Amino acid sequence: MANQESLTGDETGPGGPAGDIVRSTLAILSADVVGYSRLTEIAEEDTHTRLRTLRVRTIDPCVVSFRGRIVKNTGDGLIASFDSPLDAVECAMHLQDEVATTERAQPGERRIRFRIGVNVDSTILDFGDVFGRGVNVAARLQELAPPDGIVVSKPVFDSIAPHTRIKAVDLGSIHLKNMAIPVRAYSVLGGQPDADPGARPLRRLKAKVPSIAVLPFRTEGRTSGSDYIGMGLANDLIVALQSVRGLLVIARSSTLPYKGRSVDRRRVSRELGVRYVLSGSVAVNKAKLRINASLADQETGTVIWADRYDGSTSDIFALQTRIATRILWSIAPHVREAELKRALRKRSESRNAYELMLQAVDAMYLMRSPEFPKARELLQDAMRADETYATSFAYAALWHIHNAAQGWATDLGSEAEEATRLALAAVERDPADGFALAVYGHTRALFFREYADAMLIFERALEASPGNAMAWTLSSGVYGYVGQGDEAVRRAEQGLRISPVDIQSYFYVMFLGQAHYLNDNFSEALIWSKKTYTLNPRLSANLRILAATLVALDRITEANLFAKAILSIQPDFRLETYSSRCPFSPILLKEFIDRLERAGLPR
Incomplete structure (x- = not known):
């Protein structure tokens, strides 16, 4: 995170009362449902279900897409942190647009509407949570916002104004509840085309990636204390699936309510807003263990993969990890294939950036004409469809890397420059994207022999995404180039180990x-x-x-x-x-x- 500092306490530790107090300058987004008590009074279960669906289908993906992190769920609202104030405001505007569109079909008195406040300040980080004046100001600004509105502090407004077409009303200096120092605030009106022509418009996301929920594996029979096996397996799978690029994995907290229940997967899909549901069962008979698992595409109503695994309870944790890895390797290609088929069935003008990217990768890795040149066209379409989708830019850089490596480039210098430009553009769009960083590091080593710089970039990639197979694999290259063969082998083996089998496996x-x-x-x-x-x-x-x-x-x-x-x-x-x-x-x-x-x- 940006601008981190540490205030040392009496003892060294990972944060908390007895450890260091870690601070970082963050943009804090505070969102709250307007009239939540009134809505629950009218229709408690319906309000709860719709709010949960909004969280999974709209809010969580929106925060993640704008490089944010939800740090607190307050039941009728949330707090999210961002490294960039611009990301936070763009997220807020996109979120308000999407929620309004989703809720339009509801009667006026039953619509879920949000107020949002955004502030940027030095913030205390403690075990994944955020504290301090910066958080409190964001929450108080949210209370000032009108329904569907956004209020930001002056530091946020000053930060974003030079970079985006935005109009806002200056609310002046306001005394916030329980705060002695007044805060200058602005009410955001939205993106406007008549602003400074040098500024860019607020971004609108079009890369709609597939989503999956992993349900806790139910326990069959009455073996005492065996529930933890199914829970542990589901947790391992959630962590493993998060390493798959282009897949939104529903958090454990959202699937936990389905523990121990025989559930209708169609209902899970509807309630959580996911396309794929992975579920299974665990049967324990003395020292023997049998695990069944299946993956269903709820959009088509079909089971696209199912398998069974047998083992022993003597080393349950190793077995749990091994099975989670095997399931990941099995289902990732099925998800990818299902998504590609879905994209190919659509008219070209209706495909979003993610689907265009998926088709491009499929064509690119065939390494033959006419598919390979077509891949570049598809990636250009994907970048135009969503100028913020880092993955399209990273794969476009890879296209130029392959074009050079295959000896098809007419001007190697231009090819190297374009690959580097696109890789850097991917990193600029998402500085925490391990894949984008890895491709950028690869361009520095491959084209310019900047080995030391490349190694540093690869370490950034692996810090941002420790489970990214491409980061491990590409980093093996630079270590091999400089003669560190053992380390090159270790990294390549790790990349292959955690990479789901797919078209890129070679x-x-x-x-x-x-x-x-x-x-x-x-x-x-x-x-x-x-x-x-x-x-x-x-x-x-x-x-x-x-x-x-x-x-x-x-x-x-x-x-x-x-x-x-x-x-x-x-x-x-x-x-x-x-x-x-x-x-x-x-x-x-x-x-x-x-x-x-x-x-x-x-x-």
């Missing part, structure tokens, strides 16, 4: 083969490079590693075959030209080029 396998080659373990390099070849025989980067590995193993005849495969993809390939752009450090590069020449590639 990419992870290829990096592991490269890591083993750079670690002088040629027998392992051959295994993984050949596996990559079976998954994608047109990947030039892998063909080069495969040819060099075979030469290192003195299997020249086989190496010649793969050299010919490289030339069939890149007829004008020349080692002298390639050596100037190969990212390997000088000592590794000379040996690599010599082996490629022995394989039969022209100098």
